[in-house]
Amino acid sequence: MKSDPNSRVQRFGVAVVGVSILLCALAYFGFLYVSIWHYTMDDSYISFRYSRNMIDGYGLRFNPTDALPTEGFTSILWLIAMAPAFLAKVPADAFAKVINLCFVLVTALFIGFCIAKATEKRKHAYLGILFPLVGASAYLCFFPVSILSVSGMETALSALLVTLGAYQVLRFEDGVRLSSAGVFATTLLAMSLVRPDLSLLAVAMLLTVFFTTSRSEDKRLLIRSGLCYVLAGTLYFGWRWWYFSSFLPLPFYIKAAGSGLHGVDSVLGFLKEPLVALTVALSLIATGKCRGLFLGALAYMLFFTKPEHLMGEGHRFLMPILPILIVVGLSTASKTLNKNTYKVAAAAPALLTLLMIGSAMSIDPGEMTFLNAYAKALKSTYGAIGETLKNESRSGVVAVSSVGLISYTSNWSVIDMFGLCNATIAKHPDERLDVTFRSEPNYIILVSSRRERYTPYVSQHRSDFNQKIFDTAIEKDYHVTQISEFLPGFYLFVLKR
Incomplete structure (x- = not known):
């Protein structure tokens, strides 16, 4: 049966x-x-900044000071x-x-x-x-x-x-x-x-x-x-x-x-x-x-x-x-x-x-370890730099490719050298150098694969342009004031005018 x-x-x-x-x-x-609670993508802070600016009455602007929304x-x-x-x-x-x-x-x-x-x-x-x-x-x-x-x-x-x-x-x-x-x-x-x-x-x-x-x-x-x-x-x-x-x-x-x-x-x-x-x-x-x-x-x-x-x-x-x-x-x-x-x-x-x-x-235990290491590194580098800028006597302009946490924390005007939040660079990447220095940024942050001397860190961000920006910055009397290790083989060079 x-x-x-x-x-x-x-x-x-x-x-x-x-x-x-x-x-x-x-x-x-x-x-x-x-x-992995502490892991937050840097890109998420771009959305947070847009949302905060929207609530603060600036519209859908990445920088409150931008003439046009992006x-x-x-x-x-x-x-x-x-x-x-x-x-x-x-x-x-x-x-x-x-x-x-x-x-x-x-x-x-x-x-x-x-x-x-x-x-x-x-x-x-x-x-x-x-x-x-x-x-x-x-x-x-x-x-x-x-x-x-x-x-x-x-x-x-x-x-x-x-x-x-x-x-x-x-x-x-x-x-x-x-x-x-x-x-x-x-x-x-x-x-x-x-x-x-x-x-x-x-x-x-x-x-x-x-x-x-x-x-x-x-x-x-x-x-x-x-x-x-x-x-x-x-x-x-x-x-x-x-x-x-x-x-x-x-x-x-x-x-x-x-x-x-x-x-x-x-x-x-x-x-x-x-x-x-x-x-x-x-x-x-x-x-x-x-x-x-x-x-x-x-x-x-x-x-x-x-x-x-x-x-x-x-x-x-x-x-x-x-x-x-x-x-x-x-x-x-x-x-x-x-x-x-x-x-x-x-x-x-x-x-x-x-x-x-x-x-x-x-x-993947290795990926879990990386996510926690990334979370710690993000706050100890980009986050710490953002806090330092926030505490300066007056706001200025900073040029950087990973714009999320540093822009959200500092609330400074930011030149996105990658172009996600900058219409001119996004549509005309050949004008990146011009756009970056035309705004006379107080600080420029670049990524290097070596600590002892600046060597562009080439990644998916197509950061081959970084060497030209570094060389131009040195010509314009910018100097390296800080080098921070994000992860092994990934260093932030902070240049100040």
């Missing part, structure tokens, strides 16, 4: 196992989160999300970590909801109960998720909005209503506002729902939803073009410069993660709405093979699609296993165990 896979006893047992796995995952995530930030929605920190006068970095923690936990919750929605018609308790709980657990155990929780960037919010969009796509299986179409359009718009590149995924979600819906009434509602999204997005794009006098955000001019596929290595590094590789492999046979979501995720990865971006730790730009890969991979696996009771009993535990092992394998 065959046992009923949906008997009350078996469902209770499966639920106990699933909840136990989730509780262990939460504890493990909490350990990782606390272990769009050196990535996410307008993240600036708004950070505004309460400055209204309540609480530390911005701590506030960012706390709300990002909330975003991550809600994302894990909705990953479970998505998988439960995709498996709700399955006849086996393994699929309807255990898969959603393990999917959420796998997300929490993935080390880069802990990194994006504490980094101070908008990545956790991006991942949450993508997950909410995917959940709505799957819910449309039951039909489209006017209210749900409106919420869907709002979610897609929020995705585009939190990261412009997520517009690609938003369009993919819209097309997925449209082409997998058969009722003509539903299609009409989706067309209206899509038109509302496009109209609102167009209005925002037109406003920002007018406000910043720039067709595209400044980071685009920096990261999309040159020909070739500069991001291939970063995308391959993401795909080599065991959890990502497994979920991608499972998703290859996805059907229906899951297939559309997977194709959107693939298109997003292909897009990032082109820009010369600074991926940073934790696969920063690619992490928003991880929830989709987990949802589609486990939903597809559940559909395949649902056809045979014996396959479920034998294969489901093995698959879920492999998924959790793959997620846990993402931990």
